Amino acid sequence: MSSQKTLLRLFNKGLSFPSDQQKLQLELVNKITQNLLISNTTNYFRPDRELQSMISCITPNVTYHVLSNPDLPPHSLLSFFNFLRSRNFNITHILDIKAHVILLSRLFEARKFATMKSILSSVVIDGKLCCPIPGVVSLVGELDPHFAEKLFDMLFRVCSDNRLFEEAFRVFDYAKMMGLGIEERSCFVLLLALKKCGELDLCRRFFHRMLESGRIQIRVQSLTLVVDVLCRGGEVEKAKELMAEMAGKGQMEAAEILLEEMQSKGIDPNIVIFNTMIDGYCRRGLIDEALRVQDIMARKEIEADVFTYNIIACGLCKVHRYEEAKRTLNTMLEKGVVPNVVSFTTFIEIHCKEGNLAEAEWLFRDMEKRGEVPNVVTYNTLIDAYSKNEKMKQAHMLKSEMVEKGLLPDVYTYTSLIHGECIAGRVDEALNLFNEMSAKGIIGNIATYTSVISGLSKEGRADEAFKLYDEMMGMGLTPDDRAYAALVGSLHKPSSHGNQHHEIGEHK
Missing domain, CATH: 1.25.40.10 (Tetratricopeptide repeat domain)
Incomplete structure (x- = not known):
């Protein structure tokens, strides 16, 4: 019922019959409707002789009335629409934007999405979009939001399929402005078309617009395609930056594909790439996957640095695998990697969790002797351990000490x-x-x-x-x-x- 009200609002917007033609126009609407109902079993509109003589009198308002009639099934509406199109009626006249949108709305109600796309594809003539996008935009306020979103997504796809890139960007921007979503798979169609046409810079720029929209869940296929575009264009550093950005958002499967992509092109990932992947896994609690990436590093003879060890040790602590975390940090020391404040803090946390506060306190003082200044996190780790063990005197002393050193609790x-x-x-x-x-x-x-x-x-x-x-x-x-x-x-x-x-x- 709500969709019918939407159609009526759309139909009645600016609609009226001139008084001297009203009787003729209403008669024409009734005759077309009756003719369509009689020929309901066929997919072809065959006007009788009387109606044939009146066809030239069809106006946009007549078209709107017929297409909006809830008694007519979608296939009857299509037969009437195709009849008008076959008679070479001007698309900007009888079959204008509103007529198209009314028909598309009826097809949307019937869930005939393939037919919807076919109708939209028909407005591309000689490589040009004959249905001005601003005209569609002007009708959005009168449409059901679900239909409007589907309409814009399909229009975007049609523009992409026909390599009308500027029009596709315009549809994307209008949809974003009006709070309507474009599906990720539709965006992938545009990315693929841009790549095939050699529009590599546009491909990369549009991908970033997808990210900035905040509404599109990026799939592996889209990321892989853009990474390939960047690598082909010699922009390896931008590929690395993109991977780091996506890994930071959790999207790690894509990071693995990126790694394979770079290797297939003879580009050896460096320590930054591997650390980014390891950090992405650890943030999601996928420690075993992180350790697998570390093994790949070792096989490629890429030496882990202090950041690698810290990331893994912290990740292990988060899932309460303290013995493994301690072994990781000890391995770091054995390999001659100089620990930093994060390393010491993690060591202190492990000793605290094991209840060995004396060792934690000794390590806390030893790090200062080694030139590493404890930070707020280091102090908080030890203060928390003392507090939980009811050693409040030591906990308060540490708080006073950190304030004296200019650190704010x-x-x-x-x-x-x-x-x-x-x-x-x-x-x-x-x-x-x-x-x-x-x-x-x-x-x-x-x-x-x-x-x-x-x-x-x-x-x-x-x-x-x-x-x-x-x-x-x-x-x-x-x-x-x-x-x-x-x-x-x-x-x-x-x-x-x-x-x-x-x-x-x-x-x-």
């Missing part, structure tokens, strides 16, 4: 300390840290709020816990199950805080 620093104080049962100390953090303009995250809520709940301070919960929700942070469980538990515990009520955020 962040939300992770404060969250670790707050969590530690709550574990130790010093909730008021945790609240002081929470207020200090807020006063410094550092916004707490879910872990920060959950730690304080849990600490308050354990002491039976339900009012304060729920107040903090409300504040958390107001910030758009969704509490986890631990916070909910703590809040429920707080309602069943007597307050150990007497009648005193600590005002959360009183120093904000």
